[in-house]
Amino acid sequence: MHPQNFYRYNPPNFKILANKYPSFDKFIVNKTEKIFNIDWKDPNATREFTRVLLDHDFGLKIELPEDYLCPTITLRSNYLYWLNEKLNDLGIDVNNVVKGIDIGTGASCIFPLLGVKLFKNWSFLGLDIDDSSLKFAKKNIELNSLESKISLFKNENKEKILFNYFQANQGEEKNEEVFDFCLCNPPFFNDLSETNINPKSTCTGSANELVTEGGEFIFIKKIIEESIVLKSKIKFYSSMVGRKCNLKPLLDLLKKNFGLPNSKIFTAELSQGNTHRWVMGWIVDDSFQPSSINNNKKLNNNNNNNDSNYNRNSDFLTRLERRKFYREGLMKEFNNDSSNKEEIINSLNNHFNKNKIIINDNSRETDTTGKDEKIIECKSFLNNLVNQNLDEEIEFSFRTEIKYIQNKVLSILLKPIEPPEDGNKQIINSNLFYIKKLFQSILDNIK
Numbered sequence: 001m002h003p004q005n006f007y008r009y010n011p012p013n014f015k016i017l018a019n020k021y022p023s024f025d026k027f028i029v030n031k032t033e034k035i036f037n038i039d040w041k042d043p044n045a046t047r048e049f050t051r052v053l054l055d056h057d058f059g060l061k062i063e064l065p066e067d068y069l070c071p072t073i074t075l076r077s078n079y080l081y082w083l084n085e086k087l088n089d090l091g092i093d094v095n096n097v098v099k100g101i102d103i104g105t106g107a108s109c110i111f112p113l114l115g116v117k118l119f120k121n122w123s124f125l126g127l128d129i130d131d132s133s134l135k136f137a138k139k140n141i142e143l144n145s146l147e148s149k150i151s152l153f154k155n156e157n158k159e160k161i162l163f164n165y166f167q168a169n170q171g172e173e174k175n176e177e178v179f180d181f182c183l184c185n186p187p188f189f190n191d192l193s194e195t196n197i198n199p200k201s202t203c204t205g206s207a208n209e210l211v212t213e214g215g216e217f218i219f220i221k222k223i224i225e226e227s228i229v230l231k232s233k234i235k236f237y238s239s240m241v242g243r244k245c246n247l248k249p250l251l252d253l254l255k256k257n258f259g260l261p262n263s264k265i266f267t268a269e270l271s272q273g274n275t276h277r278w279v280m281g282w283i284v285d286d287s288f289q290p291s292s293i294n295n296n297k298k299l300n301n302n303n304n305n306n307d308s309n310y311n312r313n314s315d316f317l318t319r320l321e322r323r324k325f326y327r328e329g330l331m332k333e334f335n336n337d338s339s340n341k342e343e344i345i346n347s348l349n350n351h352f353n354k355n356k357i358i359i360n361d362n363s364r365e366t367d368t369t370g371k372d373e374k375i376i377e378c379k380s381f382l383n384n385l386v387n388q389n390l391d392e393e394i395e396f397s398f399r400t401e402i403k404y405i406q407n408k409v410l411s412i413l414l415k416p417i418e419p420p421e422d423g424n425k426q427i428i429n430s431n432l433f434y435i436k437k438l439f440q441s442i443l444d445n446i447k
């Protein structure tokens with residue numbers, strides 16, 4: 001536990017809480033002279049515990065609706081203390097007004113409420129996509145008369161995270177707005193079935209709170225990609241990471257894909273008894289040039305008004321480009337002729353621009369005109385690209401179809417390629433050969 005965390009030396013005293021709050025007392029099981037405890041599997045008991053704890057230790061009034069996440073206070077405060085420490089270390093003047101963004105503030109609005117109680121100069125903007133969470137969050141802010149310190153913003157487009165707010169304020173005074181940090185407790189699961197909950201029954205979180213397509217990895221990856229564009233509009237980016245196995249790939253994304261130096265990246269483990277979580281933070285200075293060259297330059301140039309460029313580049317092309325040029329073998333192949341490298345990237349971009357193929361999830365919502373033609377065109381292009389038939393894939397939703405195509409291409413680029421069983425072994429005798437062939441076919445196709 002963080003050394004400054006109040007609970008490090010003052011663990012919650014159930015007996016005191018039960019004596020003070022009859023509403024909590026009724027949830028106490030195992031009541032003896034020495035032992036007071038609650039049934040941790042009972043959501044009503046844990047909700048009441050959180051509610052009285054916040055009131056007792058922080059003077060915070062909070063309403064926690066049923067079926068929404070019940071926040072653990074020690075974990076949230078550990079994250080906030082870590083953030084404060086990092087802001088101090090980085091020389092951000094914490095004695096002045098400190099403005100933070102809470103990505104996915106939830107119904108409890110827990111980080112902003114706790115944050116402004118722990119650190120008197122802090123103020124928050126809470127973002128969320130969920131109307132009813134925002135409604136409860138607003139109520140919790142009002143219950144504590146904290147409207148002057150905490151504001152809320154509805155993210156209309158759930159595919160984007162920070163961009164929603166910054167783009168909504170483009171051309172307005174707020175566009176100049178700079179934040180000291182952002183924090184996030186991302187939706188964790190990829191699928192409702194993973195959560196083992198049924199949204200209609202009593203549960204400890206709503207679908208929006210717990211589930212995001214691709215799980216927390218994709219959610220944080222989006223924050224990272226947006227941060228590369230937004231740069232110092234937020235001085236310190238951060239997120240909690242619930243699964244340790246996601247931490248390294250996310251750090252690698254910052255280091256290896258975007259070339260962010262180690263000195264700008266921070267991590268810590270948050271330990272609360274038996275529960276462990278991780279946090280990662282990073283800084284993107286205005287002078288930073290991502291090493292994922294062209295596409296990111298483009299991103300910046302087009303940032304003022306072209307969202308689809310952002311998604312197209314980040315969701316597909318940069319990954320393709322990255323896989324292509326970061327593979328050791330290919331680097332060797334193309335190293336001698338860097339203009340060739342440029343040419344391929346430009347050709348790819350041109351191809352997609354020319355054909356208005358928008359490879360991102362958004363296209364389903366915002367631009368479905370001619371979707372069948374686009375899919376056919378995209379398929380035939382990619383058929384050539386991967387040099388194999390995709391038609392086996394039938395009747396998927398538009399999104400799945402596009403995702404499938406992306407995945408198909410990526411899986412071919414990523415996976416070791418097995419020699420085919422048709423005896424043609426000497427032709428495809430190495431990944432390098434095969435990949436080179438793939439990209440040759442892209443070029444042929446574009447010309």
Ligand SMILES: C[S@@+](CC[C@H](N)C(=O)[O-])C[C@H]1O[C@@H](n2cnc3c(N)ncnc32)[C@H](O)[C@@H]1O
Pocket residue numbers: 069070071103104105106107108109110111127128129130133155157158159160161185186187188208209210212
């Ligand atoms: C795990 S909950 C965190 C809630 C709260 N911050 C907490 O720590 O208890 C994740 C939140 O992210 C929100 N969310 C999901 N997608 C989002 C997006 N694209 N932009 C902003 N918030 C989003 C969900 O509605 C949910 O409230």
